[in-house]
Amino acid sequence: MSRADNARHVPDMAGMDQRAVAERLLDWFASARRDLPWRRTYDPYHVLVSEVMLQQTQMERVVPYFLRWMDRFPDLESLARASEDEVLRLWEGLGYYSRGRSLLAAAGVLVREHGGAVPDDRETLLTLPGVGPYTAGAVRSVAFNLPEPAVDANVERVLARLTNLELPARDPRAKEFLRETARGLIPEGRARDFNQALMELGALVCLPRTPRCPECPLAGFCVARSLGVAELRPLAGPPKEVVRLRMASGLLLRDGRLYIQKRRPNDVWPGLWEFPGGVLEEGESPEQALAREFREEVELDVRPLAPAVEVRYSYTRYRVTMHAFYCADAGGPAAPRMNEAVDGRFVTPGELSRYAFPAGHRRVISFVLDDPRLKEFLARS
Known part of the structure; x- marks a missing residue:
């Protein structure tokens, strides 16, 4: 110029x-x-x-x-x-x-x-x-x-x-x-x-x-x-690209507890806790993505029990729809391997407040803690 x-x-x-x-x-x-x-x-x-x-x-x-x-x-x-x-x-x-x-x-x-x-x-x-x-x-x-x-x-x-x-x-x-x-x-x-x-x-x-x-x-x-x-004024710059994602996440129930894991330091939301899950691949249903993600992340076979809740949230340029499911062991209980996390543990619903979760997962928690089905599923786990 x-x-x-x-x-x-x-x-x-x-x-x-x-x-x-x-x-x-x-x-x-x-x-x-x-x-x-x-x-x-x-x-x-x-x-x-x-x-x-x-x-x-x-x-x-x-x-x-x-x-x-x-x-x-x-x-x-x-x-x-x-x-x-x-x-x-x-x-x-x-x-x-x-x-x-x-x-x-x-x-x-x-x-x-x-x-x-x-x-x-x-x-x-x-x-x-x-x-x-x-x-x-x-x-x-x-x-x-x-x-x-x-x-x-x-x-x-x-x-x-x-x-x-x-x-x-x-x-x-x-x-x-x-x-x-x-x-x-x-x-x-x-x-x-x-x-x-x-x-x-x-x-x-x-x-x-x-x-x-x-x-x-x-x-x-x-x-x-x-x-x-x-x-x-001020003049607008070029619009930011918006990326829309669909995700599946699972609340694995075992012996009256739920499984959570801690994200790696170099990952998105490092150091925060989450329920295992991930982005749906092309052609996948949320249930299929849930089963695949559990096998990849923690080497467990799980089966969905029922949909828990669907939440929508945003971060940076992403607009996310997350399908959360109650799920149970499909191949018998085994120790999670934590391929995508630095820590993992089974906790009671009352203990979830002690851990920091991303906004989407916290919204899931807020819903399921008031869901009468949770007590029923935990009793059967």
Whole structure:
């Protein structure tokens, strides 16, 4: 792209009164800010945990998880002593489980190498597991009030509309422009409030599909609004491919217990527990897939007793329909071989709450624990 083409897409900020923008936004934030638990002290550990939890997750979902997390792990030392199983169980339902494992690993590093404290320098923060440029910027600005931009999806949207950025937010030129624009708007000594105000504006007013422009404190400065294109900014990138999968999973019943297994570290949902199963191959019925998966994964012959439940869930670009079955040994009881897992055990229904499961399997559990057939099948197993 030529320099002239680039200029048409990257706005010129010379005509914007950046100081007035910042002052107007801060005035709005003073009255509109939400009472969030990590805003009460700005403890660096609290800020770090909240920012990791907020990655790709809405605020209202994060707050109860944050409160439970802090009740169990009030400081880095208590987190560093935790087991991965305990962390994943506490994280269950929040999704993107690598974030929980990264927090556990980061706590270990900070306790061993930094005296159990979250550092304020960018280079050290970026060496921590799970901490990228955005999280490092958020911790530095929100916890330590340092003049560092923190550009998340909400901030991208606000600044793309404010400046009428004619590039998708994922474009490298757009990322650089948005980061430097955010940096240039930070008032001296007000990084904490300003960055949070930008995020808050994007979350409450400058919404993705239906921006509330009449309520926006920056409406008078917004170039996209003045041109009537606010809803079209930021420009959309190429659509992500959606992959639809059908899966079969089995609740193997034996001696009043159910079999569960723990996924391998390099697999999808590493470290989480599941019921054996997998994706249907072409031409297979769910029952056929169930029998094949048990032979491949645990070297057991099973027969379905009855359908348990069908659940639908999503993760990343996948849309999954999972057929869950109650099943029993078909060739006589034998010890599972665990070809696709690192651990396996038979547990009572009441013990299932001790283990962390992916969302789809947890939905199966929620259903079968209320299913009167489960007690009958267990009694016969």
